[in-house]
Amino acid sequence: MRRLRTSRGPPVTAVTLMTDHPAWCPSPSAADTWVRAVHTLDGPVGVVARAGHRPDAGALRVDIVDPAAIGGDPVLTGPLRVAGPVVRVRTPDLWESVxxxxxxxxxxATQARKLHRALCQAHGTPVGTDAGTAWAFPRPEVVLGLTDADFAGLRMTFFRTALRAAAEAVTKRGEEWSALPADELVPALCTIPRIGPWSAGAAVADHTNRFDLYPYGDLAVRTWAARLAPSIDWPADEKAFAARWASMTGDHLSDLTLLTLAWGVRHATGGAV
Structure with missing residues (x-):
């Protein structure tokens, strides 16, 4: 995570770029700058986020969440307001999200980031930007063409079945799924072999920035909620925590989940590189 200022939209003194997606990489040539490449309907494009500016994302969807505009328990919202607004770039390619x-x-997360970067650099599409080269995620047909040895060489043997199943499913039904409302997309993705509720919810949250659909009872939210608001007696059980979290955040479930995860990435050791 890096502190940035927005160059468009309402006047916000500073925002934090949410770099939870493993495709974000520090620029190899520019200080305090992050780069990423994504696939769009018009082909692969690069995204550059420089300190002092909103991410240069072109036509991509970028959302700014300002905790100052969100209600809720001050024990939770207080530290988030101190941290300030967060900006997150949606992943436009459903295949990449899944x-x-x-x-x-x-x-x-740190290991997932390493594997994601290695796969992109070995089999993805390089995209040049004025802040260095970024690699877009390999297309489904490329992943389907990888051998068992290719996956082993990347130390991704465990993931080959899920990635192949996702590539086949998105190739067949991706256009249909992309037209679904976000809350209907989650169960649709669960029909993919080896893609369960956690992966489906996380994928849709990444694709739409609807973090009320993220599996908010998971370890990441539980960990950072406890760090963010230690005075609250948070349930240790996943289901009990999820119920408490949903009740506590109310109508702001999506925004507060996003902000809490962003706060966590910012405070995690090694979580932003």
């Missing part, structure tokens, strides 16, 4: 969520499901 496959990234599949990789992130059972390993630490």
């Amino acid at each position: 496959s990234t969520a599949a990789v992130r499901q059972v390993i630490k």
